[in-house]
Every structure is written in structure tokens, then in C-alpha cells.
Amino acid sequence: TDSGVVLLAGLVFGWEGALYAIVALFVGGAVSDYILEGPSVIRTATIITDYPDTVAQAIIQQMGRGVTSWQGTGMFTHKDRGVLFVTVGRQQVGTLRRVVREADTHAFLVIGQGHAAYGQGFREISGDELV
Template sequence: MKKYWINSRDYILIVLGALIQAVSLRIFFVPADLASGGVSGIAQLINFYTEWPIGLMVLVGNVPLFLLGWRFLGGRRFALRTAVAIVTYSLLTDLLLKIPLFMYYSDILINDLKGDIFLNSLYGAIISGVGYGLVYRARGTSGGSDILARILNKWRGISMTQSYLMVDTLVILSAGFIFGWKQALYAMITLYVSGLVAETVLEGGGTVRTAMIVTNKPEDVTSRVMDELERGVTYLEGRGGYTGSSRPVLYCVVSRAEVATLKTIVHEIDPEAFMVIGVAHEALGEGFRPLKG
């Protein structure tokens, strides 16, 4: 039952994420002539001249990419989630125009933001980023440049950031010639901001700090951290590179607000201690968010 619930939850998130992306495209990107990158951006450019339905072109353009993803990114498991995301996004992109209630409120927003490309790009980036993040959390992809970027990452070792940049550059340049270079610049900013938002939604906003502490008084430090911060401490086996002697390394995870207290504890007990503070995107388990699928 748990497995079925997780799968059902994933598909609900994918549909919701696709809906949010479609809303962002219709309310912010299309009225402001902001090419959203990838297949959607190409569809916008073609629609500018032909008025062919954007959603239909997105669906058609994703077919060859979908087949590539099937071949290189995991077969059936990849295909099912990605197919749901692509079909839902494509259908909603066109169907939203046939819903009177949506058209009524979207016209209000469009008129309110008319001529303000900055706000259109900002709102569009944030909202579409939430949509992308929900799809990614559900272990899906949004098709288009997402598929190509993952293929480049997997088979050529190119980072995801560079992959997206390579894939979307041609679309942004084309948008510059058609919509104007001001719109192209804001489209680049939109892609960057939406990526940050998607990453936040995917990994969670609960950024925490990790600490590794080398001290001659590990028991005292551990006792105060557990008593005052109520955080667990793990002993790691370490060996000094210069002295060759064994000594424990304390490892603990704290919130950002607790870093100052941790520094004070270590300094008061052992001013000669060595401590490294790192950043972790998310902490799951006892004392933090529950570990779940």
C-alpha cells in the first residue's frame, strides 16, 4: 500500500507541476514575449508567426526527445512519468484558453503587468520554477531541454548547468532576433531564476550546517552540544598527517541559528580546537525532517 501511495503521490505532483508551468507560460511568458527555453520556447517563436497552438507544438516537438529519453534515461520508468508531464503540460497549455474563469482572471493579471517585462519575468520564473521543482520531486522530467540536458550529463559527463546552457542558448538567441534583445536578456534571467526556485523546491528550503571538530577535549564538547543544543554527535576516526597519532573527529549537524552557539561552546572548552563549518542542502532523520520517500 505504501508503494502505491508513493507512486500516486508522484503522479499528483507531476500533474500539479505541469499545471503550474502552463499557467506561468500563459499569464507571464507569452504576453511578455519571453521565450521560456527548450521546446516551449521554440513553440512560442513559431506561434508568433503562424499562430499554431503552442501546446500542440510542444507535444509534437517532444516526441523525438521522448524516444531519446526512453533509449538513454531508463526505459519504462522514465517514460511513464515523463509522458504524463509532457501530455499534461501540452494539453493544459491550450485548454486553459478555453476556461472562462481562467481567462477572466488571467486578463486582469496580464493587463496589470502589461509593459512591465521585469515583473513578468520574475513572476514567471518563480511560478514555473515551482512547477519544475514539483515534477522533479516526483522523479519525473518536464521533457524538452530537460531530456537533452540529462542525456548530455549522463553520456558526456557535462554538468547539468552547462547542459541546460548549451541546449537553451540557441532558443534564447533566436528569441533575440524575433522578440528583441531586451526580451532575450530577461529570458536568460528567467531561466536562471526558475532553476534556482526548482532546486529549492526539489531539495527543500531547510539548508543546514555541518560541523567537523578536531579537539583535545571531545567528551566535554560532545556533552555540551548534546545538553545545550540537543543535537547528536558522531565520532569519526581520524589520524594526524603530521603527528601520525589517532584522534577522534566530531561530526554534527545544526541549524543556521545554532552555529554561533556551537562556536562558543567549542571555543570555551578548547580554544585550540580546529573546526570546519559546511553547508548541507537538507537533513533528514531524527531531530530534522522525517526521512521518507
């Protein structure tokens, strides 16, 4: 809907005003994300795969991220599968999707949002922040 309003405003009031509207929408969205999500929003991914070693090694080698692994059983199929857990920055989600898809085209990938991550590769754990 925003794009329709900006397009209509460009036709009626001129394209310079429409350009300012686009910039204002972008800045407003970025500020809203920062206020609602905070400065250190991270993404967590759970990956269910038949090839946990292959997928994990691809993530480690191509992204430099650690991966935690465990075994799970699909309750619909009753098949054992590998379950992987990895934490990445918001800007790395696209890369993670690509890496997982290239390693296992049938993997099941769930991306979640985390408030903060502490430890190696993220913020250092300090007593003051853990309230």
C-alpha cells in the same frame, strides 16, 4: 560597497531614501539566500579535538544535538585526535562555535553547508522527498 552607496545616497538624496535602500538590500539578500540555498539549508560541522568527550557532551547538553565521534590521526603531527560530526541549523552556528570554544580552545572546527537533513531533530524521511 553597498554600505558606501547607501551612505552616499543618504547624504545626497536624504536619509529616508537611504533607509528604504537598506530595507531593500536586506530583503533582496534574504530572498537570494532562499532561492540559492533553499528553505532547509543546514550546516554540518567537523570538529577535531583532543577532548572529544568534553566537546561532545557540551554540544549535547547545551544545544540538544546528537554528535557522531570517531578517531583520526593528524598526518602532519601523527597524533591521534577525536573527530566529531554534528549537524545544526544555520541559526545555530554561532552557538556551536561558542560551545566548542568554551570546551576546547584549541579545537579545529570546519563548518560546511548541507542541502537537507533527514532524521531525528530534522525532517522526517519520506520516500517522496528522496529523489
